[in-house]
Every structure is written in C-alpha cells, then in structure tokens.
Amino acid sequence: MTMPDVDTASVFLTLKLASVTVLLLLLVGTPIAWWLAHTRSRLKGVIGAAVALPIVLPPTVLGFYLLVLLGPHGGIGKLTQAAGLGVLPFTFAGLVVGSVLYSMPFVVQPLQNAFEAIGPRPLEVAASLRAGSWDRFLSVAVPLARPGFVTAAVLGFAHTVGEFGLVLMMGGNIPGKTRVLSVDIYNHVEALEYVQAHWLAGGMLLFSFLVLLILYSFNAKPRAF
Amino acid sequence: MPNRVPSELAGARFVARLSVSHADFTLQLALDLPARGVTALFGPSGSGKTTALRAIAGLHRPQQALVSIGNEVWQDDAKGILVPVHKRALGYVFQEASLFPHLDVRANMAYGMQRVEQSQRRVSWEQAVELLGVGPLLQRRADQLSGGERQRVAIARALLTSPSLLLMDEPLAALDAASKEAILPYLERVHDELAIPVLYVSHSIDEVARLADQIVLLDKGVVTASGPLRDVLTRLDLQAAFSDDMGTVLDAEVIELDDAYGLSRVAFAGGSLLVGGVGRPIGSRVRARVLARDVSLAVAPPGVSSILNVLEASVAEIRDDGVDKVNVRLRLGAAEREGEILIARITRRSRDLLALQQGQRVFVQVKSVALIT
Numbered sequence: 299m300t301m302p303d304v305d306t307a308s309v310f311l312t313l314k315l316a317s318v319t320v321l322l323l324l325l326v327g328t329p330i331a332w333w334l335a336h337t338r339s340r341l342k343g344v345i346g347a348a349v350a351l352p353i354v355l356p357p358t359v360l361g362f363y364l365l366v367l368l369g370p371h372g373g374i375g376k377l378t379q380a381a382g383l384g385v386l387p388f389t390f391a392g393l394v395v396g397s398v399l400y401s402m403p404f405v406v407q408p409l410q411n412a413f414e415a416i417g418p419r420p421l422e423v424a425a426s427l428r429a430g431s432w433d434r435f436l437s438v439a440v441p442l443a444r445p446g447f448v449t450a451a452v453l454g455f456a457h458t459v460g461e462f463g464l465v466l467m468m469g470g471n472i473p474g475k476t477r478v479l480s481v482d483i484y485n486h487v488e489a490l491e492y493v494q495a496h497w498l499a500g501g502m503l504l505f506s507f508l509v510l511l512i513l514y515s516f517n518a519k520p521r522a523f
Numbered sequence: 524m525p526n527r528v529p530s531e532l533a534g535a536r537f538v539a540r541l542s543v544s545h546a547d548f549t550l551q552l553a554l555d556l557p558a559r560g561v562t563a564l565f566g567p568s569g570s571g572k573t574t575a576l577r578a579i580a581g582l583h584r585p586q587q588a589l590v591s592i593g594n595e596v597w598q599d600d601a602k603g604i605l606v607p608v609h610k611r612a613l614g615y616v617f618q619e620a621s622l623f624p625h626l627d628v629r630a631n632m633a634y635g636m637q638r639v640e641q642s643q644r645r646v647s648w649e650q651a652v653e654l655l656g657v658g659p660l661l662q663r664r665a666d667q668l669s670g671g672e673r674q675r676v677a678i679a680r681a682l683l684t685s686p687s688l689l690l691m692d693e694p695l696a697a698l699d700a701a702s703k704e705a706i707l708p709y710l711e712r713v714h715d716e717l718a719i720p721v722l723y724v725s726h727s728i729d730e731v732a733r734l735a736d737q738i739v740l741l742d743k744g745v746v747t748a749s750g751p752l753r754d755v756l757t758r759l760d761l762q763a764a765f766s767d768d769m770g771t772v773l774d775a776e777v778i779e780l781d782d783a784y785g786l787s788r789v790a791f792a793g794g795s796l797l798v799g800g801v802g803r804p805i806g807s808r809v810r811a812r813v814l815a816r817d818v819s820l821a822v823a824p825p826g827v828s829s830i831l832n833v834l835e836a837s838v839a840e841i842r843d844d845g846v847d848k849v850n851v852r853l854r855l856g857a858a859e860r861e862g863e864i865l866i867a868r869i870t871r872r873s874r875d876l877l878a879l880q881q882g883q884r885v886f887v888q889v890k891s892v893a894l895i896t
Contacts, residue, residue, distance in 0.1 A: 419621050422582050425608040426615035427635030428684055433609075437634075441625040 307474045308482035309501075315390070315478060316458040319397040323405040323454050324447070326398065331409035332435075350403045357400065361467025364396050368468075388469035393476055396468045397458045404453040412446020413439065445516075452513045456506055535559075537688060537720060539579050541588035541598075543571075550574050550585075550744040558592055558688070560736035561714050561721040563752070565728070566764070571744040572724040573618075576690050579722070580615055581608040592688045592720070612643075614681030614689040614719075619697050620673035622665035628676050629661040635684040645685040646717065654716060655679040655709050671702035675709055682717065689721045695730060703730075710734055711896055728768045732756070732812050733895040740764050757864040759842040759850045762815075769850070770814035772895070773863050777803050786831075789894070793855030793862020794834040798892045810896040815850060815868035817890040822877050824886055832889040836865065838881055841874065849874045853887055865889075 334346055352360060368386040369375045375385050386392030416439060424434040440447070462480040471477050471485070479498060486495040535558040543550040550571040556562055564572045577583035579590055581597060590597040597606045597613075614635075622631050632651070636644065652658050655675040660668060668676065674694055681689060694710075695703045707730070714721065714734060725731050731738060731752070739749040740761060747764070748755050753772055755761060762769045773796075779788035780801045787802075788795050789809055796811065803809060825833060836853040843849050849871055856862030865887060879885070 419617065420623060422608075423615070423617065423621045423623070424634070425582070426580065426613060427680065428609050428638035429634075430607075430609050433638070438623060438625075442623075444625075 305473070305482065308477050308479045309498075311390075311474065311477065312459055312479040315393055315397060316455045318394050319401060319458045320405070320451050320454045322394065322398050323401060324451065327402060327405040327450065327454075328409060331406045332413055332439075334406070334410045335413035349406050352400050353403050357461060357463030358467055360400060361396065361464040364392075364399070364464075365467055365469070368392060368395065388472065388476060390476060392468050393465060393478070396464050397461060400461055400464050401454045401457045404457045405450040408446045408449040408453065409443065412443035412449075415446075416442045448516055449513060452509055456509050459502070460506070535593035537562075537592045537722075539575075539588075539590050541578050541585035541590065543574055543578050543583060543585045548574075548744060550578070551746075552578070553746060554739060554749065556737055556739075556749070558720045559718065561723050561734050562737040562739060563731040563735035564722060564724045564739050564741060565731050566726065566741035568726055569743075570741045572726070572741055573692055574744075575741065576615075576692050576722065576724050579688075580613055580690055581606070581611060582615075595687055609638075612685070612687040614684055614686035616674070616677050616681050616689070616691040616694045618693045620665075620670070620677040622668075622673055622676060622680075624665050626665070627661075628657065628663050628665065628668070631665065631676060632657070632661075632680045632683055635680055639684050643685060644683075646682050646719075648683065651679040651682050654682070654712055669702065670698050671706050674698065674706060678709070678713065682713065682719070686719060689719050691721060691723045693724050693726070695727075696725075707733060728765050728770075729895075732770070732772050733810070753864070757852060757866060759840055759852055759866070762842075762844070762850050762866070767816065768814065769866065769868065770812055770817075771864055771866055773811045773813065773865075775809050775811050777805050777807050777809060780805060791855075791863050793836070796834075796889060796892050797831045798894055800894070803894075809894050812893045812895050813865055813889055814891070815866040817892075818853075818865055818867035819888045819890065820851065820853075820867055820869060820873070820877060820879070821886045821888065822883075825888060828888070830888045830890055832892065834865075834887040834889065836862070836885055836887045838879055838883045838885060839864070841879060841881060843871065847871055851879065853885070855887070 330345070330349065334342060365387050366372050367374045368378070370379065370385050378384065378386060386395055420438050420442060421434050424438045429437060460480065462484070465476070465478055465481055469476060471481055479502060483495050483498045486498065537554065537556050537558040539552055539554040541552050548571065552575050564575060566572050574583060578585035578588065585598070587600050588598045589601070591599070595612060596604050597611050598604060623634065626634065636648070655678055657676055657679050660672055660676060665673065678694065695706060698706065711734065723734060735752050737750065738752050738755045740747045740755065742764065748758065748761050756771050773791045775789035775791040777787050778790045778795065781787070782801055785799065785801055786797045787800060788797055789811055798811065834855055835857065836855045838851055839854045840852040841849055847870060848868055851867045851869065853865045853867060854862055855865060867887065
C-alpha cells in the first residue's frame with residue numbers, strides 16, 4: 299500500500315499544539331502541584347477537584363463553556379477583545395487555552411504525587427545545609443520528582459494529541475489553523491476516505507503506543523530511592 | 524577532654540527558651556548552657572527531645588522563643604527576630620541518615636559546603652573525610668552504603684557547613700549494636716578534635732555516658748535537671764530517669780599495666796580500679812563507667828574474693844526508691860577527702876542488715892567496670 303495523498307498539515311499542527319500545551323502546563327501545573335502537595339489550606343479540596351474536573355467531564359461540556367466564555371459575548375472574550383487580542387475560539391491560541399485546561403489533571407496529578415512522595419525530610423535536610431527555598435526546589439525536589447515530570451509531560455502530550463470533542467467545540471476544523479489530527483480523521487471517515495483515515499489513525503495508534511512504551515521503560519529503571 | 528576552643532567561643536553560651544504546644548503535648552524548654560562540648564538531651568520517648576531539637580533548628584516553629592548561640596540570635600520573638608533555617612549556622616543529623624538519593628557520597632558531602640562562603644568555612648574537606656573515615660566511600664551512591672556508613676557521611680556533610688551548633692537527633696538509634704559500636708569512636712573524635720558544640724538527643728544512657736559533657740534531662744516536655752554529666756548522674760533524686768542503667772562515670776588515668784594478667788590499673792580521686800585489657804598506654808586519660816547494680820557494700824574489709832576491686836568510701840546519702848531497693852551515694856577515698864562519687868544500688872534488706880547510715884565508713888566492692896573512652 300502506497301501512501302495516499304494525506305494532508306500532513308494536521309499532523310504538524312497537532313504536534314505543535316501538544317508541545318505548546320505541555321510547555322505551558324509544566325510552567326503552570328508545577329506550582330499548582332507543589333501547592334497542592336504542601337498546603338494545609340481548606341482550599342486544597344476545591345482546587346484539587348477543579349483541576350481533576352476534565353477527567354470526568356465530557357469534553358463537549360468543557361468546550362461548550364469555553365466557547366461561551368471566550369466568545370465575543372463571554373466575560374473572558376470581552377477582556378481579550380479589550381486587550382486587543384480578539385476572540386480566541388476558532389484560533390490556535392484558543393485551542394491552546396482549551397488544551398491546557400483539558401490536559402491539566404494529567405500533568406498536575408503525577409507532579410503532585412511525585413512531590414508528595416518526596417516527603418518533608420529531604421527538604422528539611424537541604425534547609426539545614428543552607429539551601430534556600432528556590433535552591434531546595436531546584437536542587438532537591440525537581441531531581442527527586444524527575445519520574446513525575448516525565449510522566450506528566452508524556453501524559454499531557456499524549457492526551458492533548460488525542461483530544462477531539464473539545465477541539466471541535468472550540469472551532470477546530472479550519473485547515474492549517476485549527477484542524478488537528480483527530481478532527482482530520484473524523485473528516486476522512488465522514489467522506490468515506492477510509493485509506494487516508496487508516497494512515498492517520500494507524501499512525502496515531504503507533505505513536506501512542508510508542509509514547510507509553512517509552513514512558514513505562516523509563517519509569518521501570520531502577521529508581522534511586 | 525582536651526578541647527581546642529577558639530577564643531571567640533570560649534565563654535559563649537547556648538540559650539534556648541521556647542515552648543511548643545500540640546493538641547495533647549506541651550514542651551517547655553529553658554536551657555542556658557556553655558556552648559562547648561557535647562550536651563546530651565536525655566529522656567524517655569515522648570518526652571519531647573526531638574521536638575525540642577526541631578524547634579531549636581527552626582524546622583518547627585516554636586512560640587515565644589529565644590534561641591541564640593554565642594552572639595548569633597536565631598529567634599527572638601520579643602524583638603521580632605526569626606532567622607530561617609537555611610540562614611542558621613547549624614548542622615542537623617537526623618535519626619535516619621537522609622542522604623540525598625540522587626547524589627553520590629561526594630556530592631552529598633559537598634552540598635552544604637558549597638553553600639557556605641569560603642571565608643566562613645572552618646572545617647576543611649580533608650578534615651571531615653579523615654575524621655569520619657569516609658574517603659573510600661566518596662564514589663558510591665547513597666543506597667550502596669550500610670546504615671553506619673550513611674550516618675558517618677551525614678555527619679561529615681553536616682560538619683562541612685562549619686556549624687556553630689551541631690544538632691544530632693538519636694543518630695545511632697536506627698543502627699544495630701555492632702554499627703553503633705563502630706561509629707561511636709568517630710563521634711568521640713569529632714568531639715575531641717573539633718570545637719563545635721553538639722546537642723545530642725538520646726534515650727540511651729550508654730551513649731550519653733560515653734559522649735556527653737553535660738546532660739539535660741527531659742520528661743513530659745519539661746526539663747527536670749541539667750548540668751555537668753557527673754553531677755547529674757550522681758544525683759539520687761533523679762535515678763528513676765536512668766532505670767536499670769543508672770551508674771556513674773569516673774574520669775581516670777591509666778597508671779599501671781599488668782601484662783601477665785591482661786589488666787590495667789586506672790586511678791582517680793579517691794582510689795583506683797583494675798580493669799580488663801591493656802590497650803591504653805600509661806598516662807592516657809580514660810572514662811570509666813560503673814553501674815550502680817555492680818557495686819556492693821560491706822562494713823568490714825571483705826576477705827579473699829574473686830572481686831578484685833575494693834575501695835574505701837563514706838556514705839554520703841541514702842535514698843529509698845519506694846519499691847525494694849535503696850540507692851546509696853558514696854564518696855570514695857579516705858575520710859574528709861574530696862574523692863569521686865559512686866552509686867550503689869542495694870536491697871532495702873541489705874541496708875538494714877548493714878545498718879547503713881549517712882557518714883558511715885564502708886568498703887565498696889566493684890564487680891564490673893567498663894572503660895568507655
């Protein structure tokens with residue numbers, strides 16, 4: 299079977315979306331995970347539940363509310379317009395915002411677990427050895443939580459690659475702009491172009507398997523603690 | 524103990540006045556001690572020793588605290604001073620060694636030292652490596668070390684920050700007896716060769732007798748006694764704290780070696796004792812421990828017996844323990860001379876049989892002596 303005329307734009311767009319999303323999620327999710335792992339605040343339950351919400355929520359529900367909120371008449375939409383950013387739905391930036399929220403638990407929870415697993419002792423030891431709080435975080439917490447960071451990045455990336463309902467709701471069907479892989483497959487199937495759908499779906503299956511294979515073999519390494 | 528005390532520390536004091544309250548536990552600590560040598564914080568488990576140490580370090584935030592060492596103030600709530608843990612010149616050795624698992628031994632040891640300004644470093648790398656004998660371990664990972672080795676690395680790591688105060692939280696409690704025995708000489712060398720004051724938490728009177736110069740007794744969150752080790756160990760009103768292991772330590776000097784019988788004679792104020800072994804040369808200073816239960820009394824010179832050590836003493840104090848025994852404080856030596864103190868633990872029946880009274884002259888038989896340093 300030779301490769302048919304498959305539009306690879308959706309593949310690259312998907313990879314770009316997933317990369318940007320993971321990068322942002324590591325930046326945003328790490329402090330949230332750290333806070334959740336260490337706080338004794340009563341807000342912990344509320345924030346933890348809010349972060350976990352996308353796991354149980356149908357993506358269409360999240361997509362629907364985002365569409366309304368970010369749209370021209372929504373609260374955030376008005377803000378982005380006032381700031382000269384326009385409205386986010388039907389743009390790549392809009393997909394990024396949606397993906398960050400949608401994949402948040404897949405990044406925050408592994409990180410939170412990893413931070414909690416470290417326990418207070420290594421950080422106390424570091425403090426007694428003259429390391430300030432940033433120093434402790436970078437020189438002790440991050441290296442010890444490394445498996446958590448790998449898991450978080452891989453799961454966040456893979457989950458973003460696989461999203462469909464949210465993208466569709468957020469206006470993701472503009473070729474080269476918001477049409478990602480999963481939507482593209484859907485389009486091909488709708489048009490009865492099964493060969494193209496096979497190539498893309500098969501590629502995605504292989505990709506997902508490889509990602510998980512790498513993840514499992516990485517975390518199966520003898521751990522230092 | 525020949526301690527080299529730098530002039531700026533001579534006369535310096537360690538002060539800790541603080542309170543910590545949990546749901547069902549209150550710790551009230553009031554310490555004011557010379558900042559030198561090893562001070563043991565001794566008490567049963569649950570007496571608040573670890574809480575006290577953590578509060579002094581700042582790992583646990585105490586209320587109404589004043590913590591200072593020499594002229595460094597770490598916390599003074601009256602003046603609104605609170606120095607964060609990482610800015611205090613302290614070393615902390617935890618009960619379990621807590622080496623960083625992602626670093627090898629060398630990097631573990633360097634971690635704290637790198638964070639101390641060069642001009643502030645008073646303990647050199649070579650000195651720490653040599654004192655704790657960790658040279659052969661430097662390339663290894665933390666999980667390739669035995670418990671005793673890990674603890675030695677942890678102590679070296681803490682020393683390399685050149686602390687003004689070294690806090691040790693039962694550093695030997697997690698080790699088996701053999702590892703404990705192996706690590707004690709290293710601790711003694713640290714004590715003898717570095718002028719770093721140590722606050723040493725322990726519930727083992729054996730460790731305390733070997734290492735400590737001063738002792739603070741803690742019970743149910745309250746300091747019940749504190750002072751020089753020998754003064755506290757010989758106070759009969761405190762003997763309940765030491766239970767079966769009560770006894771005294773004598774600072775003595777080796778004066779005679781009997782190679783034929785493998786015995787050494789050690790002398791102290793008020794007498795001398797024969798002890799097993801000839802490992803130490805004449806003139807060396809040793810610390811001997813005599814348990815109260817190994818001391819028996821006679822009113823007349825005992826006849827020939829397998830017990831080699833018979834001393835003369837006078838009864839200084841007799842105290843009933845409220846059950847079946849009495850503790851007797853004895854002043855060794857000829858009458859009216861200032862000799863060392865021994866404690867004898869005998870039955871009430873024996874006391875009545877001997878008709879023991881304060882001031883009485885007695886003969887003391889010592890069944891067993893241990894040289895502990």
